[in-house]
Amino acid sequence: MAEPNDIYEKVMELAKRRGFIWPSAEIYGGVAGFIDYGPLGAQMKRRIEDIWRGFYVIREGFYEIECPTIGVEPIYVASGHVKGFSDKMCQCPHCEEYLRADHVAAANGCGNAATLPAEALAGALKGAPCTACGEELGDVRVFEFNLMFNTQIGPGSQRKGYLRPETAQGIFTDFPRLLRFYRDKLPFGAVQIGKSYRNEISPRQGMIRLREFTQAEAEIFVHPEGKKHPRFSLYAGYRVPLLGCSGQEGKGEPVELTMRDAVAGGLVANEYVAYYIALTHDILVTVGVDPARLRFRQHLTTERAHYAADCWDAEILSKRFGWVELVGIADRTDYDLRAHASVSGVALTAYLPLEIPRMEKRKRIIPDMKALGPKYRGQAKEVADALMKADPGPEGAEVEVGGGKVFIPASLYQVREEEVEVRGEEVMPHVIEPSYGIDRMCYAVLEHSYDEEMVEGEVRRVLHLPAAIAPVQVGVFPLVSRDGLDTVATEIAALLTAGGIFAEFDESGAIGRRYRRQDEIGTPYAITIDYQTMEDGTVTIRERDSMAQVRVKKEGLGDIVRGLIAGNISFVSLGP
RNA sequence: GCGAUAGUAGUCUAGCGGCAGGACAGAGGCUUCCCAAGCCUUUAGCCCGGGUUCGAAUCCCGGCUAUCGCACCA
Known part of the structure; x- marks a missing residue:
């Protein structure tokens, strides 16, 4: 599968040379499973994370929280990682x-x-x-x-700690606080972007399997009987290639369906899962994944966790690694909250008012403390508490106190039938979890963006990154660095920078070489200051993908560049 | 983790017991001026540690890293 000089090697060579991705601790020989993001890589990764935030935090309204990367043992006992991982x-x-x-x-x-x-x-x-x-x-x-890294917390009486294997648990452990924050209503969501750690036995595949990696996870808490998404209409008509369980025997091809049809036909379990499948497709394409090399694959019943109601992976086709999972979208039901409630002893439920309060008959046992007190003395309170939960017979009730069984005759308590109004109920929400591997997204985008084309007998290497994630947003070049062109170019670069645009000034070497340098790191636009600038105050904007140029007034250049990067202005519309 | 293969400048590569060479990239300069042109100057390298040898980038052993196969992959 991997011929020498395949695309992976070309992409990684470029990434290393130009400062996207470096091996960690290289001067000490490197460490498998760890990478450094260089200057351009860190910038690009941040832009991808910010696009993710744009979708989940700004548009969905799910606030971002930040929890420690080290967690105490009970968290991972509850999550199942201590045993099952x-x-x-x-x-x-x-x-x-x-x-x-x-x-x-x-x-x-x-x-x-x-x-x-x-x-x-x-x-x-x-x-x-x-x-x-x-x-x-x-x-x-x-x-x-x-597979969890472990550590000790503090000296002396050390508590065992683990580096988190996923960011999700922090959101679960904050559930009661989050519920209050969202004013006791369902549904709500919270997200977290951060590092997670897994001590992989043998990490291979470069950026695909790391021991320290960045996850972006959303946990959306929904009513177990309310899996209709309130904004489903937004993505109801959105088409996504879906490869269901049944399509995976042999060489199944994904079927392109609207989310509406996918849910109606029963392929996707509910609107929530479908909504986040579509939203994920939207995000991935926005950051630069090729939609022709993207599919959503449903977990087979054998690979799906027993508690999950449905689970889909967003997979991209890599020339080197085949289909690679980038995102997992699961309906985890109430598994996580139930587990944490049981281990912590804290109720992780929401009290939700009923639409119509209902009257309910209840049997209440009222202990006669006057009689119980002298009889059981120190144990009286314990007996009374147990009695209130007991199921009494006609003669009396048997209760468990201090490990032993005690029979309490019916004369020591009253049973009262009363009708109470039930205004609400305790509900343990279900969790919809879209979980993104940011490092894998970065790799996927680099691989899908990488291109070599022949231009006048020379190989032109280009990263066709979306303008929104390109580390450098615009190059600024004087055609020659004399006759005052360089001074004007420096001023223009400073002006753009002051306007919040990441501009790189470059006056070294022939103009073509400077264009190529920026092409290789995916810079979408280049401004060139030439002799005509000195006469009429216009500059040229060159588009990376077409190599075409248009001439615009240098006044308002900042707005144009911002518009181009944001996608509000098309390059063609600037044309003559 | 095991096995195989490999590791020479920023990148790619030649050398495979006897002075480490090149291409591209980078920096400085000249020249040209809208797509990696040319010329001059220049920076920069044998993965790490042992051993064999008069002498090791080269041979041997161990480690690290990478690629492939096996195993592993919530």
Whole structure:
């Protein structure tokens, strides 16, 4: 699949040379799974994140929060990462190969290997041959390899901490605060952009699988029975290529459907999932993913988490890596809130008023404290509390107090039937989670933007980045650096910079060379100051993709450039 | 993690026991002036650590990194 000099190598060579992506700690030999964003890469990544914010924070109205990258252990006990985010491994004493302990045991005829604890697995492995070298394993130690980085918090009585494997958990743990912030209404959403960490056993594939990476996640809390999106009409007619479960046997081709049809036909579980599929498509195309190399693939029932109601991945076609997941969009139901409620003991529900309050008959048990007090003394309060939750028979009620069972005769309490008005109910929201891998998006955009074309016998290398994400927005060049052209160009560059435009002044080398330098880093426009500028005050604007030029007055140049970058003005409309 | 292959200037590459060479890029200058032109000058390199050898970029061992295969991939 990977011929030498394939597009990946060309893109990464350019990215390294021009300051998009560098290997981390290169002077110390580098570290697999970590990258640095150089000056242009950091700028481009930030612009992509800001476009993402434009969609999720500004348009959707989901405020951004920021949580620590280190979390205490119970968070990840609740999320399932402490248990489920690790593999049981062992090392063959003969060939030193690391093996998945459960796989070896299963190969040796152990039926329930996947669910056995470590000690039992070690027992099951005693007589088993190593799957690598064939020698008998004997007494091997089975250990957990957890994909989370761990650390200690503080000296002394250290609390165990983990570097977060996803940003989502911070949003879940802030749920009660967020619910208050959004004034006790559903639906609402919160987002987070930040670093996450996974100690991958063997990261390959450059920027695609990192040990430290940037995620942009949204958690949208919705009523479990209200999965109709209030703004669904915005994307109802939006067409997206969808590859459903059933289409994936053999060589399935995605079907292009409107979101309305996808939900009506049952392919996508609900309007929320469909809405964020469309919105994701919108974002990805906006930042420069080629729509012809983008599809949405539904998780197969076997790969989908057991709690998820539906899950779709946005995948891009990479020449090097095949289909690569960029975004996962899942209906996670109430799994996360339920888990955190259970581990923390805090109720993670919203109290929602009913439209019509209903009357409900309730049986209330009123302990007779005058009688209970002297009889049970110190335990009286505990007995009374237990009694109120008990289900009494005609003779009395049996309650559990201090680990033992106690029978309380009916004479010690009253049972009162009363009718109460129920004005609302506690609801545990369901969570819709679109989760974006920002680094993968950056790579996808670089690969899809990269182009080589022949111009007058020379290879012209261009990054066709959307103007909105290009690190440098405009180049400013004096045609020659004398006769005052350079002075005027410097003034124009300063003027643009003062107007918030990232402009790069360059007077070195022939004009064609300077255009090429900017083409290679994706700068969408170049302003050239020539002799005519000195006569009539006009400059030329050159468009990167067409290499065409138009002449405009230098007054109002800032507005034109801003308009071009924002997409409010088309280059063609400036033409003669 | 295992196996295979590789690592020479910013990038690409030649050299494969005996002075490390080139192209492009970069910087300075001359010249030309709207798409990587030319000329001059110049910066800059053998992945790291051991070993063998009179002598190692070159051979051997270990490590790191990259690519491929295996394994792994919430």
